[in-house]
Amino acid sequence: QVQLQESGPGLVKPSQTLSLTCTVSGGSISSRDYYWTWIRQPPGKGLEWIGYIYYGGSTYYNPSLKRRITMSVDTSKNQFSLKLNSVTAADTAVYFCARHRRGSMIGLDPWGQGTLITVSS
Amino acid sequence: QSALTQPASVSGSPGQSITISCTGTSSDVGGYNYVSWYQQHPGKAPKLIICDVNERPSGISNRFSGSKSGNTASLTISGLQAEDEGDYYCSSYTSSSTWVFGGGTKLTVL
Numbered sequence: 001q002v003q004l005q006e007s008g009p010g011l012v013k014p015s016q017t018l019s020l021t022c023t024v025s026g027g028s029i030s031s032r033d034y035y036w037t038w039i040r041q042p043p044g045k046g047l048e049w050i051g052y053i054y055y056g057g058s059t060y061y062n063p064s065l066k067r068r069i070t071m072s073v074d075t076s077k078n079q080f081s082l083k084l085n086s087v088t089a090a091d092t093a094v095y096f097c098a099r100h101r102r103g104s105m106i107g108l109d110p111w112g113q114g115t116l117i118t119v120s121s
Numbered sequence: 122q123s124a125l126t127q128p129a130s131v132s133g134s135p136g137q138s139i140t141i142s143c144t145g146t147s148s149d150v151g152g153y154n155y156v157s158w159y160q161q162h163p164g165k166a167p168k169l170i171i172c173d174v175n176e177r178p179s180g181i182s183n184r185f186s187g188s189k190s191g192n193t194a195s196l197t198i199s200g201l202q203a204e205d206e207g208d209y210y211c212s213s214y215t216s217s218s219t220w221v222f223g224g225g226t227k228l229t230v231l
Contacts (some may be wrong), residue, residue, distance in 0.1 A: 046222060047210050049212070049219065060218050061219070063219065101172075104173065105172075106172055106214075107154050107157040107173075107178070108159070109168075111166035112166065114166055119211070
């Protein structure tokens with residue numbers, strides 16, 4: 001079955017750029033049936049939808065984060081990525097990647113295990 | 122976009138039924154039949170339990186059901202079990218072609 005795995009630096013300094021990658025295994029990222037999504041969860045708080053990308057490169061971002069986000073996809077590596085610039089302590093969170101089904105039975109499944117990103121000097 | 126509104130907590134005894142509400146606007150919950158629900162246990166990734174308002178993905182117990190009326194969606198868990206304890210989040214498609222989550226509801230099984 002399809003599995004997703006996030007990878008990232010763990011610790012990022014304020015004002016710098018956070019870079020995360022999600023590796024998809026057991027299925028192709030080039031499938032027309034799915035979007036590839038980033039979600040985050042600050043410690044002890046709820047989920048926040050960051051945005052998603054289609055294999056062809058189309059992107060949809062959370063309006064509140066749009067100015068600081070760039071998502072990309074690398075079909076040759078079966079990976080998609082998130083860059084969040086000008087980070088502050090408020091960006092400290094567990095970052096999840098997930099597959100978002102299109103068309104019908106629409107939802108996020110499966111999810112990666114998540115990776116904790118701490119913004120601190 | 123504003124988060125959908127969920128109660129902070131609900132509780133129930135084993136065997137009982139509980140309902141969690143998720144209130145949005147006509148630009149999200151009320152405008153589309155694209156509401157999904159997720160269950161999250163501590164330290165784990167969320168798990169999809171309901172999609173398209175009332176559809177259960179393969180492998181999800183029929184004790185979980187979803188519905189919608191106007192701008193409010195609801196998740197009902199029947200025959201409450203200890204393993205159902207955790208956090209529950211709703212999510213909806215929006216008129217901006219984005220998605221939004223609810224603030225989450227902590228379910229306690231007494």
